[in-house]
Amino acid sequence: MKHVGIALLGLGVVGSGTYQILKNRRKEIAEIYGVDAEVVCVLERDLTKADALGIDRSMVWSGIEEVCASDKVDVVAEFFGGTRPAKDFLCQALRAGKNVVTSNKELLAKHWKDLEEAGKEGNAGIFFEASCVGGVPVIRALEESCQGNEIQALYGIVNGTTNYILSDMTANGSDYQSVLKECQRLGYAEANPAADVEGYDSTYKLSILSSLAFRKHIDYTDILREGITNVSAKDIDFATANGYVVKLLAIAKKQADGIEAHVYPVLVPVNHQLANVSGSFNALYVVGDNVGELMFYGRGAGALPTGSAIVSDIIFAATRGRVVRYPFITKENEKVNSDFVTSCYLRYNDENTALNALKNMTYQYTTVNDAVIVQSVKESELQKIIKDTCPLSYIRIL
Numbered sequence: 001m002k003h004v005g006i007a008l009l010g011l012g013v014v015g016s017g018t019y020q021i022l023k024n025r026r027k028e029i030a031e032i033y034g035v036d037a038e039v040v041c042v043l044e045r046d047l048t049k050a051d052a053l054g055i056d057r058s059m060v061w062s063g064i065e066e067v068c069a070s071d072k073v074d075v076v077a078e079f080f081g082g083t084r085p086a087k088d089f090l091c092q093a094l095r096a097g098k099n100v101v102t103s104n105k106e107l108l109a110k111h112w113k114d115l116e117e118a119g120k121e122g123n124a125g126i127f128f129e130a131s132c133v134g135g136v137p138v139i140r141a142l143e144e145s146c147q148g149n150e151i152q153a154l155y156g157i158v159n160g161t162t163n164y165i166l167s168d169m170t171a172n173g174s175d176y177q178s179v180l181k182e183c184q185r186l187g188y189a190e191a192n193p194a195a196d197v198e199g200y201d202s203t204y205k206l207s208i209l210s211s212l213a214f215r216k217h218i219d220y221t222d223i224l225r226e227g228i229t230n231v232s233a234k235d236i237d238f239a240t241a242n243g244y245v246v247k248l249l250a251i252a253k254k255q256a257d258g259i260e261a262h263v264y265p266v267l268v269p270v271n272h273q274l275a276n277v278s279g280s281f282n283a284l285y286v287v288g289d290n291v292g293e294l295m296f297y298g299r300g301a302g303a304l305p306t307g308s309a310i311v312s313d314i315i316f317a318a319t320r321g322r323v324v325r326y327p328f329i330t331k332e333n334e335k336v337n338s339d340f341v342t343s344c345y346l347r348y349n350d351e352n353t354a355l356n357a358l359k360n361m362t363y364q365y366t367t368v369n370d371a372v373i374v375q376s377v378k379e380s381e382l383q384k385i386i387k388d389t390c391p392l393s394y395i396r397i398l
Contacts, residue, residue, distance in 0.1 A: 001030060004318040005040040005072040007098075008079065009064075009089060011049040014103060014130075015042075015079035017303030018310045019053055025311070035318045037311075040072045064089045068096035075314050077101040087111045094118035094126070099317040103130035103306050109204035109220040112211075116329045125323030127313035132205040133158055133282045135305030136298040137312070142212045142286070143324070149288030151213040155398075156250040158205045160280035160300040161189045161196035162228050166246050166265075167278040169236045176231060188280060198227035199263045202250045209284070210252035210261055211326075216334035218252065218261050224338060224379075226264035230393045235347060238371055239267055239395075245275040246395060258337035267345055267397045339380045346372045346391040357389035373397070 006022065008015050022029075022037055030036045041061040044050055050060050064085075067073050076093040078100065080086045086107050090100050095118050102108070108115070108131055115126050129139045133156070142151070157163050161183055168179045180197070183189035195201045207220035228248050239246050244267035253260045268275045273295050277283040282300025287293055299305035347370055348354040354372050358365060364375040374385065386394060 001034055001036050002318060003036045003038065004074045004314065005038055005070075006314060007061075007067045007073045007076045008039055008042045008044075009076060009086075010079035011042055011044040011046070011053065011055075012079055012081075013303045014306045014310070015044075015077075016049065016053060017307030018077060018079070019055070021304065021307045021311050022314075029311075029315060033315050033319060035315055037314055037318065041067060041070070043067065064092055068092050068098065073098060075099045075101060075317055077310055077314065078104060080104070081106070083107050083110055087114065090115060091118040094124045095122040097122045097124050099125045099127065099323070101127045101130075101310055101313040101317065103128070103310060105131040105201070105204040105208060109207040112208075112326070112329050113217075116326050119323065120325065123323065125317060125320075126326075127317050127324075128208070129313045129316075130306045130309035132209055133284055133296065134160075134298070134300040134302065135308045136282060136284070136296050136300065137309070138209065138284045138296045139212065140316075141294075141296060142209065146286070146288055146291065149290045151254070151286060151288055153253040153287040154206075154209055154213055154251065155274060155285040156202075156206065156209065157247055157274055157277050157281075157283050158209075158250050158300065159196055159199075159202045159248060160282060161193065162199075162202070162248040163277065163282070163300075164188050164280045165197070166228060166231065166236075166248065169231070169233060170240065170245060171278075173233060173236075175233050176229065197229055199225045199248065202248060202263045206250035206252060206261060206263055209250070210259070211329065213252065213286070214254060214259060214334070215328050216259065217329050217331060218259065218336060219333040222261065222333065222336040222338075224262035224264065228265050231265055231395065232347075232393055235345075235393050235395060238345065238347070238368070242368070243270050244268060244397075245270055247274060247277070249274070249398070255337060255340070258335055260340045261336050262340075265395045267395050269398065272398065339378050341376055341378055342382060343373070343375045343397040344377065344382055344394055345397060346374065346386070346389070346394040348372070348389070348391050357385075357391070361385065
């Protein structure tokens with residue numbers, strides 16, 4: 001029986017959920033996988049959180065230096081979120097030879113190179129299944145189940161908060177602000193929801209997923225990002241009346257002129273698989289040259305779904321004969337094509353304003369009352385149309 005000592009950095013929602021899973025399933029994990037996964041210490045300033053979980057205070061250690069120096073610790077699982085002190089703590093752990101498990105997508109998107117170099121120095125691995133799409137096993141699928149394919153495209157609903165908001169607006173005719181307030185009341189959205197509704201969270205995740213899919217470093221700062229704050233009930237009504245559903249999509253595609261990568265609201269045809277992903281659920285739609293179309297679907301967040309992915313990585317790290325290296329992360333960033341071809345819906349004050357916006361347009365278009373549909377336009381030209389005609393809102397079309 002292989003014993004694996006685990007340090008938990010933080011006992012927030014996901015950290016607590018992970019502890020509960022490890023405690024409740026320790027015997028079963030040992031019997032099935034031959035791994036005795038034991039939490040030997042936690043780092044947590046709020047001792048009442050440890051008390052609430054029944055963790056003896058002798059297991060609450062003083063700092064990362066103690067964790068790194070201990071021969072009882074094999075795996076460090078981080079739940080702090082953000083980049084400080086998470087980056088410094090995890091780099092120290094990796095250099096000390098401790099495998100690291102994290103759900104921290106912001107940290108990976110911003111500092112994956114530093115983590116990879118620290119892991120190489122300490123011959124330790126970084127495991128991050130929980131960083132994208134919560135408990136849905138998309139990371140390992142891209143790494144280990146699609147080797148026989150050249151991935152051609154990814155389309156993801158990877159943020160539960162925005163999907164819940166758009167789903168509620170569609171189902172109930174609600175306006176954006178009222179649904180956002182309800183999300184905050186239910187705990188789906190933070191008091192400051194910008195990371196979700198402005199698309200930052202989805203952009204971090206797309207950086208990770210597209211880098212894995214294409215084996216190139218797609219830097220998050222090169223991804224075109226737009227949020228859902230300008231999506232109105234009128235836009236939702238237009239989508240419903242014309243056979244679409246509005247979704248915030250994270251999209252990456254391999255094209256002849258480079259890789260596209262963007263996060264923004266999209267009109268998704270109702271017959272597309274992603275159109276039926278509602279509420280706080282997430283999904284990743286993958287296209288491979290040999291396997292064709294795949295879709296991974298499930299809970300994208302929450303204590304137990306994300307904790308499930310963390311525990312899976314802990315067992316994976318313990319049973320794998322070698323650590324995983326990501327050499328493409330330390331190389332120069334892949335150039336992202338920012339002038340891709342797209343189609344777009346634009347809404348104006350009224351039909352006359354919409355018609356006036358078309359006067360100098362040289363692209364194929366149609367009009368529906370106060371809306372204009374522009375077909376097959378380059379992104380640079382679309383931005384010019386937006387600047388020149390000032391629509392109330394605009395949403396691209398899948």
